[in-house]
Amino acid sequence: MAFEPPQRLARALGETAPDGDGWLEKLPEAARQAVALGELTVDRVQVPGGRTSLVVLVRRADGTPAVLKLAPPRFRPEAERAALAHWDGLGAVQLLEGPPTAGALLLERLHPDVSVRSLAEAKALLEAAGTVRRLWVEPPAGHTFESVADRTGRQAEAMRASAGARPEVAALVDAALAARAELLAGPPEHRLLHGTFRQSKVLAGERMPWLAVGPDPVVGERAFDLARLVRDRVEDLIASPSGATITRRRVKRLAESLELDQERLRGWTLFRAVESGARALRVGRTRDAELLLEFASWL
Incomplete structure (x- = not known):
């Protein structure tokens, strides 16, 4: 599957890094790698999605619906991981065990729309x-x-x-x-x-x-x-x-x-x-x- 970033994401990232930082160009391969490492099946890319990350609706190996989220380092995905782990699902989306890929989070599937x-x-x-x-x-x-x-x-x-x-x-x-x-x-x-x-x-x-x-x-x-x-x-x-x-x-x-x-x-x-x-x-x-x-x- 092609993991092309939605226009909203590409436009927003252009605002925060007008000279580019290479993350968008590497994103399709990073997404494919995360999907493979996590043994995930892709349903679809969420569109229009967010302004700071690529959101992909996926299923885990056992068929459980989940969300794969990939964000560039400047939007602090590891801080998000730490906060979600600390909240442990109380008031916030649950962090799941996901692929060991930098900037990739695997989350419980909510109703994104x-x-x-x-x-x-x-x-x-x-x-x-x-x-x-x-x-x-x-x-x-x-x-x-x-x-x-x-x-x-x-x-x-x-x-x-x-x-x-x-x-x-x-x-x-x-x-x-x-x-x-x-x-x-x-x-x-x-x-x-x-x-x-x-x-x-x-x-x-x-x-x-x-x-x-x-x-x-x-x-x-x-x-x-x-x-x-x-x-x-x-x-x-x-x-x-x-x-x-x-x-x-x-x-x-x-x-x-x-x-x-x-x-x-x-x-x-x-x-x-x-x-x-x-x-x-x-x-x-x-x-x-x-x-x-x-x-x-x-x-």
């Missing part, structure tokens, strides 16, 4: 919040996961560069960086976080109704993890004449339901929205940038 995003908004937020709560556990002893401070520090440097090149976003970048500095000034919270949690990262399963997938794990405070969820369905929020009010209500509701400080959630939501908007600008996704930065201005 059914996420909580398919639910009505209020219900989707409720189910997503209940799922992410299960993931907020103590990280394993001796872990090597990146901290929120370190990850956002790298992002802050890129944001400063964007502000220098585009004065129109400077005020929002300054506000986001000030919020980060204030948030990190307090005593740190050490929880293992999903890192990129949102509605589309929660899929329907058989073992549990909803399970999280696709973590980019990080250790820090829970409000950081919830911030991306606040802006889910941002296109609908921007299109609504009461989008700003809905957003502030969502911050309040999520903070209260998960017993988090509302102002800390608002601060991390601001930082993460501006960071995503500035990054979208850098790679030429102007429309996405406009949506994100307008959303950030409401906070």
